[in-house]
Amino acid sequence: QVQLQQSGPGLVKPSQTLSLTCAISGDSVSSNGATWSWVRQSPSRGLEWLGRTYYRSTWYNEYAVSVRSRININPDTSKNQFSLHLTSVTPEDTAVYFCARANTRAFDIWGQGTVVTVSS
Amino acid sequence: DIVMTQSPESLAVSLGERATINCKSSQSVLYSSNNKEYLAWYQLKPGQPPKLLIYWASTRESGVPDRFSGSGSGTDFTLTISSLQAEDVAVYFCQQYCTIPWTFGQGTKVEIK
Numbered sequence: 001q002v003q004l005q006q007s008g009p010g011l012v013k014p015s016q017t018l019s020l021t022c023a024i025s026g027d028s029v030s031s032n033g034a035t036w037s038w039v040r041q042s043p044s045r046g047l048e049w050l051g052r053t054y055y056r057s058t059w060y061n062e063y064a065v066s067v068r069s070r071i072n073i074n075p076d077t078s079k080n081q082f083s084l085h086l087t088s089v090t091p092e093d094t095a096v097y098f099c100a101r102a103n104t105r106a107f108d109i110w111g112q113g114t115v116v117t118v119s120s
Numbered sequence: 121d122i123v124m125t126q127s128p129e130s131l132a133v134s135l136g137e138r139a140t141i142n143c144k145s146s147q148s149v150l151y152s153s154n155n156k157e158y159l160a161w162y163q164l165k166p167g168q169p170p171k172l173l174i175y176w177a178s179t180r181e182s183g184v185p186d187r188f189s190g191s192g193s194g195t196d197f198t199l200t201i202s203s204l205q206a207e208d209v210a211v212y213f214c215q216q217y218c219t220i221p222w223t224f225g226q227g228t229k230v231e232i233k
Contacts, residue, residue, distance in 0.1 A: 113167075
């Protein structure tokens with residue numbers, strides 16, 4: 001049974017970096033059949049895909065244009081997890097953040113979600 | 121980017137009645153490698169992550185009740201709940217995963233009338 005467990009702070013100050021981790025059990029971050037994404041949800045933006053990392057003989061990353069200059073998604077094979085780093089946050093980045101696994105069946109496994117508030 | 125437009129924004133349906141949600145994509149979501157529509161439907165309840173209901177436009181995810189069905193092709197898709205139950209109160213989203221960036225519809229809130 002595949003599970004994703006998120007961790008990270010729920011409060012980040014403006015201009016600082018939002019960092020979250022998603023630990024994978026029951027699958028591998030290096031899996032050839034899956035990709036690993038971060039998605040956020042807010043009343044103003046709805047559900048927004050932020051980016052993904054995946055392994056196909058080498059590592060690939062793809063990011064949404066809206067956050068491309070501020071985002072990094074890193075796999076950690078030693079801990080079988082992947083992380084989100086979003087720099088220079090503003091109150092507009094306040095949202096519930098989810099990690100999720102995708103394959104040909106779309107996002108089939110999700111983390112539990114982390115409520116992140118950007119406030120001083 | 122492919123824009124996903126859902127309608128209606130909300131609907132209220134009596135218990136046991138049919139609920140129908142529409143989703144229109146601004147471009148085809150047909151994945152040419154396997155000729156499948158890369159269109160998914162999710163259910164979102166407060167305090168929970170989204171739950172995958174339907175993928176490939178019409179294939180029900182394992183464990184999803186058969187009152188949920190998906191249909192459509194090209195750029196027009198539909199999610200139908202054949203007999204609404206109290207536990208189906210939620211927001212429903214469509215999503216295309218054919219082309220990066222993956223994009224979602226704005227959501228449809230389903231309530232009991």
